[in-house]
Amino acid sequence: DYMLDLHRKQVDNLLEVYWATEPFALTDDYNQARKQVEKRLAAVKNARPYHPYRQQGMVCTLCGEQQALISQCLPDQEWITYALMKETLALTWNKRHDQFKAPLELDADDQKVGRIKDNEGLCGICLSKRLARDYFKDKYQTPNAFAPFPSTQDITGGSKYYAILMMDGDDMGKWVSGQKKNPPVKVDMQYQQDLSKKMEEFALTSVPKLVNEFEGKLIYAGGDDVLAFVPVRHALNLARSLRLAFSDPQKGLDPEATASIGVVVVHAKAPLAMALEYARQMESKAKAYRHANGRAKDALGLAVITHSGEIREAILPWAMDGQRYTGEKAQCSIGYLLALFQLVETDLSVSFIEHFAQAFLPLLGADLKGQRKFKVLDEPELNRKLLCSEMHRVLERSKKEDSRRQDLAKQAQIMIQLHELMPSGLQFIHLLEMARFFKRTGGDKS
Numbered sequence: 001d002y003m004l005d006l007h008r009k010q011v012d013n014l015l016e017v018y019w020a021t022e023p024f025a026l027t028d029d030y031n032q033a034r035k036q037v038e039k040r041l042a043a044v045k046n047a048r049p050y051h052p053y054r055q056q057g058m059v060c061t062l063c064g065e066q067q068a069l070i071s072q073c074l075p076d077q078e079w080i081t082y083a084l085m086k087e088t089l090a091l092t093w094n095k096r097h098d099q100f101k102a103p104l105e106l107d108a109d110d111q112k113v114g115r116i117k118d119n120e121g122l123c124g125i126c127l128s129k130r131l132a133r134d135y136f137k138d139k140y141q142t143p144n145a146f147a148p149f150p151s152t153q154d155i156t157g158g159s160k161y162y163a164i165l166m167m168d169g170d171d172m173g174k175w176v177s178g179q180k181k182n183p184p185v186k187v188d189m190q191y192q193q194d195l196s197k198k199m200e201e202f203a204l205t206s207v208p209k210l211v212n213e214f215e216g217k218l219i220y221a222g223g224d225d226v227l228a229f230v231p232v233r234h235a236l237n238l239a240r241s242l243r244l245a246f247s248d249p250q251k252g253l254d255p256e257a258t259a260s261i262g263v264v265v266v267h268a269k270a271p272l273a274m275a276l277e278y279a280r281q282m283e284s285k286a287k288a289y290r291h292a293n294g295r296a297k298d299a300l301g302l303a304v305i306t307h308s309g310e311i312r313e314a315i316l317p318w319a320m321d322g323q324r325y326t327g328e329k330a331q332c333s334i335g336y337l338l339a340l341f342q343l344v345e346t347d348l349s350v351s352f353i354e355h356f357a358q359a360f361l362p363l364l365g366a367d368l369k370g371q372r373k374f375k376v377l378d379e380p381e382l383n384r385k386l387l388c389s390e391m392h393r394v395l396e397r398s399k400k401e402d403s404r405r406q407d408l409a410k411q412a413q414i415m416i417q418l419h420e421l422m423p424s425g426l427q428f429i430h431l432l433e434m435a436r437f438f439k440r441t442g443g444d445k446s
Contacts, residue, residue, distance in 0.1 A: 002073045003092070007124035009053045010066050014125055018044045031187045056080060058089045058121055066123030071095070089121045150217060152268040155229050157215070159441045160307070163235035163265045164279040165216070167242055169224025170258040170287065170297040182256060198253050199223035206251040207242065214238040224259065232441055235263050239300060240334045243318055244327045256324065258298035260286035265437075267307040278303060282313065289315050289423070291322040298325065300334065304437050312430040312437070315423055333421065336414050337431070344435040347405045352398035353432045359390060364425055374425040387416045 020040035024033045055067035056074050071092040074080050093116065101114040115130065116122065122130065133146045155162040174180040175195065178187040185191060200223070207221040207228075216230030216238060224246070230238050239261045246252040246259045262283030266275040282301030289299035295317070303313035316333045319325040329335050344350060360374045377383040392412035399408065419428040 003069050003071050006053075006067065006069060007127075010124035011128070013051055013053070016048070020044055030189050034187065034192075056085075058085050060123035060126050061120050062122055062126040066125060068121035068123055069127065070121075093121050152229070152272070155217060155231060156268050157231045157233065159232055161232050161265055161267055161441050163230050163232050163263055164275055165226070165228045165230055165235060165239060165242075165261060165263050166279045166283045167224070167226040167239075167246075167259055167261045168283055168287070169246065169253070170260055172224055175253070175257070180256065181254075195253075202246065202252045206245045206248075210238060210241050210245060214241070224253075232265055232438070235265065236302075236334055236338060239263055240318075240327065240332070243300075243325065247325065258318075258325070260289070260297050260299055260301070262286055262301040263303070265302075265304045267305070269307070270305065275305070278305065285313075285315055289317060291317050291421075293322040295322045302431075302434070304434050306437070312433050314427045314431040314434065316418070316431075317421055320417060320421060333418065336418065340411075340415065341435050341438045343405070343411060344439050347400055347403040348395065349398040349400060350436040350439065352394040353429070353436060355394040355397065356391060356432065357429050359394075360387075360425065361429065372424060373419065373422075374428070384416060384420070387419065388412050391415055 018041060020037050020043075022033050022037035022040065024030070057067050057070050060066050060068045068089055069092065070088050072088065074084065074088060096116055100116045102118070115134075133148065137146045152162050169175075171180055176187075176192065178185045178191060203221040203223055203226075207226055208218055211218040211228045211230070214230055214234035214237060216228045216234065219227040219229065221227075226242065228238070243259055243261060247255055247257045249255055260283060262279045262281070262285070264275060264279040264282055266278075282303050284301075286299040286301035287297050290296050298319070299315055299317045301313070301315050303311065305311050316337065318333060319331045320333045320336070321331045323331065325331070327335075363374055363376065364372050374387060375383055376386050388409075389412075392409050395408045395412055399405070405411075415432075418431065419425065422428050422431065
């Protein structure tokens with residue numbers, strides 16, 4: 001059967017598994033053996049085997065990578081027309097069982113669609129994923145044990161937006177090789193077993209507990225890698241908690257361990273593949289962060305993508321002082337960011353954002369997307385005082401009549417300090433605009 005054969009080939013080529021071995025005795029140098037087997041594994045990966053199989057039809061409408069399954073092989077000729085491919089695909093998927101189609105009669109308000117939609121043509125991988133829950137429910141006769149994953153609409157909590165969080169430990173290769181320990185340690189079997197145990201404990205215990213605490217849904221936690229969906233109102237607090245847990249010697253790896261996190265806030269109807277890719281980008285941008293004192297990585301990449309398609313993003317280090325992150329209020333950039341959101345929520349009109357942007361965006365010139373910061377005076381200290389003075393002025397002008405807050409001068413200093421930590425002045429404006437977004441959607445509160 002052509003369709004079954006194509007399905008089997010796609011499944012067989014889905015996973016790539018590589019392995020290498022190295023003879024080792026307890027009297028041998030463990031570190032040397034480890035380095036040698038790593039070289040062997042790298043060599044195997046560099047010579048990846050390629051197992052091609054013929055694909056001749058339309059691609060899967062879901063993943064866009066594999067050929068969609070069809071019931072018969074197309075004619076073996078030099079040219080196969082698009083019309084023929086499309087017709088064959090439609091004929092195949094129109095034969096699906098009624099249980100996978102939409103009901104024939106629907107109420108006026110009923111929006112139900114079939115498990116496989118009328119315009120879908122799936123490859124073997126996507127079809128297996130789509131029907132796996134039905135298969136296991138039937139196989140094990142336990143219908144309640146295979147509940148569907150909650151929709152993004154459920155995760156929003158009513159705000160129409162949700163957040164995707166991606167975390168990755170920094171310099172894990174150096175931790176494995178012992179270079180990140182201070183002072184560096186000799187890597188032996190016991191060291192790596194202890195490291196693996198810590199990563200396992202972090203992934204299996206600390207991460208699920210924190211994600212549940214902040215009402216999120218954990219997709220996976222594999223050592224230092226984490227992916228989770230979380231309501232917007234908890235996104236920043238969850239990110240901060242995961243970062244602190246990672247460097248907690250009891251819950252995570254080591255006090256000197258650092259991690260970079262990407263958080264993207266998107267509308268519930270946004271394409272999931274696009275949202276996930278942007279979360280990966282923000283995680284990568286966080287890893288590319290460099291503090292003024294030379295400290296690398298250990299940052300948060302935050303982005304907001306509105307339903308209309310507007311994108312705002314900002315990169316901030318966890319520790320404002322560029323030192324080891326402890327979460328203390330005086331050094332915690334996320335704490336100050338949450339305080340800014342709270343300030344906009346309770347004491348300020350968001351008009352201060354436009355006032356500040358109108359005054360300083362022209363200083364960036366035409367290259368708005370460059371890495372330029374707001375600069376009026378050449379002397380750094382005088383320039384900082386000028387920016388603080390202007391920020392204080394627009395904050396005072398935007399203060400609500402019933403506001404009792406008296407520390408706007410201090411708040412202005414903190415905001416300009418955040419500006420100095422960020423890669424560009426444009427990102428700082430984006431950060432201020434995020435405060436307006438979080439106010440509108442009921443996002444994170446300190």
